[in-house]
Amino acid sequence: MSIDVRNLTFRYDRGTSLEKTSLEDVSLSIDKGEFVLIGGEIGSGKSTLVRHFNGLLKPFSGQVTVDGMAAHEKKVKARVGVLFQFPQQQLFGRTVFEDVAFGPRNFGYRGNELDLQVHSALELLGLGKEIYSVSPFRLSGGQMRLVAIAGVLASRLDYIVLDEPFSGLDAENKKILLSALRHLNSRGTSVIVVSHRMSDLLSVADRVFLLDQGNLVFGGTPAEYVKHAPSHLPEITCLMKELRRKGFDVRGDIFNIDDAFSEISRVLNTKEAVRR
Amino acid sequence: MTLMIEISNLLHSYPDGTPALNSVNLHIGRGEFVVIAGRNGSGKSSLVRHINALLLPSGGCVSVNGLCTSQKKHHPDIRRTVGMVFQNPDSQFVGMTAEEDVAFGPENLGLPPSEIRELVEMSLETLGISELRSHSPRSLSGGQKQKVAIAGVLAMEPECIIFDEVTSMLDPFSRKEVLDTVKRIHAKGTTVIYVTHRLEEAMNADRLVIMDSGRVVADASPRDVFLHHDLEKYGIELPPVVALSLMLSKAGFPDIGLALTKDELLEALCP
Ligand SMILES: Nc1ncnc2c1ncn2[C@@H]1O[C@H](COP(=O)(O)OP(=O)(O)O)[C@@H](O)[C@H]1O
Ligand SMILES: Nc1ncnc2c1ncn2[C@@H]1O[C@H](COP(=O)(O)OP(=O)(O)O)[C@@H](O)[C@H]1O
Ligand SMILES: [Mg+2]
Ligand SMILES: [Mg+2]
Numbered sequence: 001m002s003i004d005v006r007n008l009t010f011r012y013d014r015g016t017s018l019e020k021t022s023l024e025d026v027s028l029s030i031d032k033g034e035f036v037l038i039g040g041e042i043g044s045g046k047s048t049l050v051r052h053f054n055g056l057l058k059p060f061s062g063q064v065t066v067d068g069m070a071a072h073e074k075k076v077k078a079r080v081g082v083l084f085q086f087p088q089q090q091l092f093g094r095t096v097f098e099d100v101a102f103g104p105r106n107f108g109y110r111g112n113e114l115d116l117q118v119h120s121a122l123e124l125l126g127l128g129k130e131i132y133s134v135s136p137f138r139l140s141g142g143q144m145r146l147v148a149i150a151g152v153l154a155s156r157l158d159y160i161v162l163d164e165p166f167s168g169l170d171a172e173n174k175k176i177l178l179s180a181l182r183h184l185n186s187r188g189t190s191v192i193v194v195s196h197r198m199s200d201l202l203s204v205a206d207r208v209f210l211l212d213q214g215n216l217v218f219g220g221t222p223a224e225y226v227k228h229a230p231s232h233l234p235e236i237t238c239l240m241k242e243l244r245r246k247g248f249d250v251r252g253d254i255f256n257i258d259d260a261f262s263e264i265s266r267v268l269n270t271k272e273a274v275r276r
Numbered sequence: 277m278t279l280m281i282e283i284s285n286l287l288h289s290y291p292d293g294t295p296a297l298n299s300v301n302l303h304i305g306r307g308e309f310v311v312i313a314g315r316n317g318s319g320k321s322s323l324v325r326h327i328n329a330l331l332l333p334s335g336g337c338v339s340v341n342g343l344c345t346s347q348k349k350h351h352p353d354i355r356r357t358v359g360m361v362f363q364n365p366d367s368q369f370v371g372m373t374a375e376e377d378v379a380f381g382p383e384n385l386g387l388p389p390s391e392i393r394e395l396v397e398m399s400l401e402t403l404g405i406s407e408l409r410s411h412s413p414r415s416l417s418g419g420q421k422q423k424v425a426i427a428g429v430l431a432m433e434p435e436c437i438i439f440d441e442v443t444s445m446l447d448p449f450s451r452k453e454v455l456d457t458v459k460r461i462h463a464k465g466t467t468v469i470y471v472t473h474r475l476e477e478a479m480n481a482d483r484l485v486i487m488d489s490g491r492v493v494a495d496a497s498p499r500d501v502f503l504h505h506d507l508e509k510y511g512i513e514l515p516p517v518v519a520l521s522l523m524l525s526k527a528g529f530p531d532i533g534l535a536l537t538k539d540e541l542l543e544a545l546c547p
Contacts, residue, residue, distance in 0.1 A: 013415070042450045043417035138292065141363065141441075142316025168363065168444045170315040170473045171513035235476075236516045239538050246546045257516050261523050264545070268529055 001032035003053055003071075003080070003159060003190075007062035010048055014060065022048045024214045025062070030192060030207075032067075032158060035185045037201045037222075038194045040211035046194045047084075049211065050161045053192070054080040066159070078107055081157040083149055083165060096122070096139075096147050097132040103155035121154035122147075124180045126173075142173050149177065159190040166195055174200065202226075202234065202255040226253050236260050277305035280341060280436065280467055281327055281358075287335030288322055288490075296322035298490040299336070306435070309459075309468045311478035311498075314487030315511030320471045323487065324438045327469065328358040340436075356385070359434035361426050363441040374416065374424045375400070375409040381432040392431075399427035403457055419450025426457065436467035443472065451477075475507075476515040479536050486510055503534055517541050 010023040023045045030036050040046050051057040052064045055072030064071040066079055081103065093099030100118045109117060122132070125146045131139065136147050145168055152160055162181075166174050178200060185191045195201060202208070202222040210218035210225070218228050226237060240254045240263065250263040281304040288297040296319050304310055312320050325331040326338045329345040340357055343350040359381075371377030378399055382392045400406045403423040413421060422442055429437055439458060443451040455477055462468040470477070475498075478484050484501045486494040488510040494501050501507070502518055514522070521535035521544070535541035 042419040042446060138294075140317035141321075164445065167446075168316075168441065170511055171508075172315060172511040174513075234516070235538055236520065239517065239520075239541065242538075242542055243545065246542070248546065257520050257523070260516075260520055261527075264520075264524060265527060265529070268524075268545075 001067050001158070003030040003192075004065045005029065005049075005052070005062070006064075008049075008052065008059050008064060009061045010045075010052070010057060011060050012048075022214050026211075026214075026216045027062075028209055028216060028219055030159075030190060032190055033185070033188050034190050034206045035181070035204060036190070036192045037205040037208045038192065038211065039208065043213075044211040045214040046211055047163055048214075050082060050163055050192065050194055053159070053161055054082050056082070079157055080159045080161065081152040081155050082161045082163070083152045084163055091136045091144060091148055093136060095133045096127070096136050099136050099147060100150045100154050103151050107155055117154045117156060118150075121150040124153065124183065125150050126176045142169050145169060146173060146177070149180075153180065153184065157189070159192065160184070161192040161194070163194045165193060166200065178204065202237075222255070223253050226255075277307065280304055280306045280308075281469075282339045283323075283326070283336070284338075285336035286323075286326060286333050286338060288319075288326065288331060289334050296490055297326075300490070300492055302485065302492060302495070304436075304467065304469065307462075307465060307467055308483065309462045309470070309481045310483045310485060311481040312469065312471045312485045312487060313473055313475060313478060313512055315473065318487040318510070319490040320487055321440055322490075324360070324440055324469060324471055327436075327438060328360050329354050330360070356432065357434055358436045358438060359429035359432055360438045360440065361422075361429050361442050363444055371413075373410050373412060374405065374420075374427075377413070377424050378427045378431050381428050385432060395431040395433065396427075399431040402430060402460065403427045404453075417450075419446045419454065422446060422450070422454055423457070426454070426461075430461065434466070436469065437461065438469045438471070440471045441473070443474070443477065473512060474515075475512065475518070479515075486512065499534065499536065502536075 005026055005028050008023055008026045011021050026049065038046050052059060052071055055076055058072050066076045069076055091099055093102060097118060100121060101114055104114055104117045127146055136144055149165060165177060169177060181191050182204060193201060205222055208220065208222055208225045209216060218225060234255055236257060237255055240250050240260060241252050243250050244252055248267055250267055254260050254263060283300055283302040286297055286300040289295045300323060314320050322331060326333060326345065329351045332346055338345045340354045343354055345354060370380050375396060378396045379392055382395045400409060403426060405423050408420060443454050446454060458468060458470060459480060478498050481498055483495060484498045485492055486501065493510060494505045507514060517535055517538050521532055521541050525532045532544045535544055
C-alpha cells in the first residue's frame with residue numbers, strides 16, 4: 001500500500017507561450033502509515049506535486065498511483081484527502097459543523113457515525129462545541145484553518161496531505177495540530193505535510209523529501225537530511241553545528257530546543273568540572 | 277520624535293457583539309518600526325484596521341497626524357497616509373499583470389501617467405521584481421504575489437505601511453526576502469507597523485507590542501519584553517535561540533544571559 005510517483009513531469013499552461021516545466025522527472029514513493037515531510041523553497045513545485053496525489057492535476061508524463069490505482073481515478077478520492085495551501089477557500093458550509101461534515105457525508109457517512117466523526121475531528125483540534133453552529137467565516141484566520149483541517153481529518157482517509165498547514169497558526173494551535181497529526185499517524189493514517197517549518201517536523205517525520213526548481217534533490221531520514229542540506233536547517237541545528245566547529249563537543253543532529261539545552265548543559269558542566 | 281498615530285482607550289465590538297479590543301492605548305511616532313504580536317484572535321488585525329479607518333471605534337479614539345478616524349471626511353487623507361498589506365496575497369490582486377496591479381493605486385490617486393510610471397518602476401525595483409512586470413498573478417508564486425502587493429502599496433508613497441501577517445504564508449526564503457524589503461522601506465523613512473506571530477521577525481524593531489484578549493499586555497523594546505514578560509502565557513512561542521539562552525541562564529549558567537540572535541548566543545558560549 002503506497003503512493004507511487006514514477007518519472008513525473010508536469011507543465012502548467014501547456015501549449016501556450018507561458019508553458020514551463022514545474023516538475024521534472026520526479027520519482028518517489030510514500031508507504032502507508034508513514035509521516036512524510038515535503039520541503040523546498042517557494043515555487044519549487046511542492047504544491048504541484050501533491051496536487052497529483054488525488055488527481056487534481058494529471059501528469060504530463062510519468063505516473064502517479066495510489067495503492068496501485070491511477071491517482072485521477074474516482075476511487076482514489078476516497079483514500080487521499082488534500083488540504084490546500086489557502087484552506088479558507090475550502091470553507092463553504094453555513095456552520096462549522098456543516099463544513100466539517102461535508103467530506104465524510106460525501107464518503108457515505110450518515111447519522112450517528114457522521115456526528116461522531118465530526119465531533120472527534122473538531123475535538124482533536126481543540127475546537128469547542130460553542131463554535132459548532134457558528135458560520136466559519138466569523139472565525140479568526142487561525143480558527144478557520146483548523147476548521148478546514150478538521151474537514152480533512154473527519155473524512156478518515158488513508159492518506160492525508162496538508163499543504164502548508166502551519167502558516168498562519170500561532171504557537172498553541174501549531175502544537176494542537178501537530179499532536180493531532182501524530183495521533184492520526186499512530187493509528188495508521190499516512191500523513192504528508194508540505195511545510196517549510198522544518199524545525200517542527202524533523203523530529204516527527206519518518207522521511208523527508210526536498211524539491212528544488214521542480215527536481216527532487218533529496219529523499220531520506222531526518223538525520224540524513226541534516227547531513228545533506230545545510231541551507232535548509234533549523235536555526236538550532238545550525239547553532240549546534242557552529243558550536244561543533246568552534247570545538248564545542250555537542251552532537252550535530254539536534255533539531256529542537258530541549259535536546260540542544262541538554263547537550264549544551266552537558267558540555268558546560270563537563271568544562272566546569274575540568275576547571276575545578 | 278513626532279507623534280503620528282495616537283490610539284486612546286480604543287474599544288471595538290463587531291456588529292454580532294464579539295468584543296475584539298478593550299481599552300487599547302498606543303502611541304506611534306513618525307519613522308518608528310513597531311512589531312505587534314499575539315496569538316490568533318488576540319485582536320491584532322482588529323487593532324491595525326483602525327489605523328487606516330477600515331474599522332471605526334466603538335469607543336475611544338484613533339487619530340493619524342492629528343486627524344480623527346471617526347470623522348468620515350478625514351478618511352481619504354488617512355488612507356493616503358497609511359497603506360496596508362494583508363496576509364493572503366491572492367485576495368489582493370486586482371490587475372491582469374504585476375505591473376498593472378502596482379499601477380492601480382497611483383492611478384486611483386489620479387496622478388499624471390509619467391509620475392505613475394516612475395512610481396511603478398521605483399516600487400518594482402525596491403521589491404526586486406522588475407522582471408515579473410508582465411506576469412499574470414496565476415503564474416506567480418505566493419512570495420512573488422506578496423511582493424507585488426507590497427509594491428502596489430509602496431507606489432502610493434504612504435507615510436506609514438501596516439503589514440498584517442504578510443509572511444505567514446511564505447517559505448523561509450521568501451519570508452526573509454520580504455522582511456528584508458520591509459526593513460529597507462523602513463530605512464528610507466517610512467513608519468512601519470508589522471503584525472506577526474513570529475518573534476524572530478521582531479528583533480530589529482524599535483518596539484514590540486504584545487496583544488492578548490483585545491488588550492496591549494506589553495509594549496517595550498524586544499529585549500525588555502523577552503526579559504520581563506512570560507510570553508508563553510500569551511500563546512507566543514519565543515524564537516528558539518532566545519528560548520535556549522533563557523533556559524541556559526536560568527539553569528545555572530547565568531553568564532550566558534539573554535541572546536537575541538544565534539551569533540549573540542555563540543559569542544556568549546565561546547567568547
Ligand atoms: N496554476 C498555475 N499556473 C501556472 N503556473 C503555476 C501554477 N501554479 C504554480 N505555478 C508555477 O509552478 C511552479 C511551482 O509552483 P508550486 O507548485 O506552487 O510551488 P511551491 O508549492 O513549492 O511554492 C512555480 O514556478 C509556479 O509559478
Ligand atoms: N468580521 C468579524 N466579525 C465578528 N468577529 C470577528 C470578525 N473579525 C474578527 N472577529 C473576532 O475578533 C477577535 C479578534 O480577531 P482578530 O483581530 O482577527 O485577531 P488576530 O488578528 O490577532 O488573529 C476574535 O475573537 C475574532 O473571532
Ligand atoms: Mg505551495
Ligand atoms: Mg489577524
